[in-house]
Amino acid sequence: MKRALYDGLGRLLYPLGLAAPAMGSKAAVAVFHRIDDRYPGNPITAGRAEFRAYCEFFARYFDVITVTELLDRMAQGRPIGGTLAITFDDGYLDNHAVAAEELDRLGLPACFFICTGFIGSNRSAPWDEKAGIRSEWMQWDDVRDLARRGFEIGAHTVTHPDLGVIGPAEAEREVADSRARLEAEIGRPVDLFCYPFGGPAQLSEPNREVIRRLGMRCCFSCYGGTIHAGDDPLRLERAPISPWHRTPHQYGFELLASIVRGRVAYG
Numbered sequence: 001m002k003r004a005l006y007d008g009l010g011r012l013l014y015p016l017g018l019a020a021p022a023m024g025s026k027a028a029v030a031v032f033h034r035i036d037d038r039y040p041g042n043p044i045t046a047g048r049a050e051f052r053a054y055c056e057f058f059a060r061y062f063d064v065i066t067v068t069e070l071l072d073r074m075a076q077g078r079p080i081g082g083t084l085a086i087t088f089d090d091g092y093l094d095n096h097a098v099a100a101e102e103l104d105r106l107g108l109p110a111c112f113f114i115c116t117g118f119i120g121s122n123r124s125a126p127w128d129e130k131a132g133i134r135s136e137w138m139q140w141d142d143v144r145d146l147a148r149r150g151f152e153i154g155a156h157t158v159t160h161p162d163l164g165v166i167g168p169a170e171a172e173r174e175v176a177d178s179r180a181r182l183e184a185e186i187g188r189p190v191d192l193f194c195y196p197f198g199g200p201a202q203l204s205e206p207n208r209e210v211i212r213r214l215g216m217r218c219c220f221s222c223y224g225g226t227i228h229a230g231d232d233p234l235r236l237e238r239a240p241i242s243p244w245h246r247t248p249h250q251y252g253f254e255l256l257a258s259i260v261r262g263r264v265a266y267g
């Protein structure tokens with residue numbers, strides 16, 4: 001019921017051009033994980049047509065920019081209002097096989113945050129195991145191909161640990177090793193980071209300091225709402241897309257509502 005209302009409000013506000021003034025000076029960063037038609041209803045999976053609809057929605061109503069461009073604008077005090085960056089976490093096979101093609105079709109940039117220990121492996125992620133899904137990861141060739149095609153590649157640790165729990169020495173290895181591996185594989189510097197699980201309690205302050213000390217340019221959560229010009233780049237929120245969002249217009253409305261509520265609703 002609520003979802004239908006929010007969808008309706010999104011369908012009203014966006015085509016009328018009222019969303020941009022409501023976004024004001026704020027930016028948004030969307031999070032996807034897996035794009036796959038086989039697992040409808042899985043909390044981290046969107047179908048291909050659904051993903052395409054999001055891309056078309058973003059292209060129509062937002063200024064879609066890279067994460068680096070967003071950070072540059074913030075660092076230089078240039079406006080970020082109405083911009084949106086598209087991100088992916090973990091390194092699922094379909095990011096290369098499906099998502100990149102859809103993004104290219106519309107010429108949209110995106111950043112892929114890679115958990116390096118998953119790439120080229122048959123490791124099953126605990127959350128997939130629980131859902132009865134076999135995790136399928138990209139190969140290093142796929143990651144290199146994404147980089148070659150101009151997509152951004154960011155670090156997301158080696159083994160996907162909870163950085164709210166492990167100590168700073170282990171956190172440093174996880175972050176530094178994942179970055180070093182990515183840099184060696186794609187042959188260019190990697191300074192973008194988002195932390196595993198992404199919840200409010202899943203990054204301790206000492207470990208945030210580790211990320212700062214290693215010189216990462218940003219640290220994204222996987223919860224929250226919009227981004228304000230003066231936000232600390234190491235405390236940037238993202239708004240994940242979940243099955244709770246029935247349509248891009250509903251998600252779009254949730255983004256606007258999060259300006260008031262503080263964060264996007266997922267269920």
Ligand SMILES: [Zn+2]
Nearest residue numbers: 089090196197
């Ligand atoms: Zn992750």
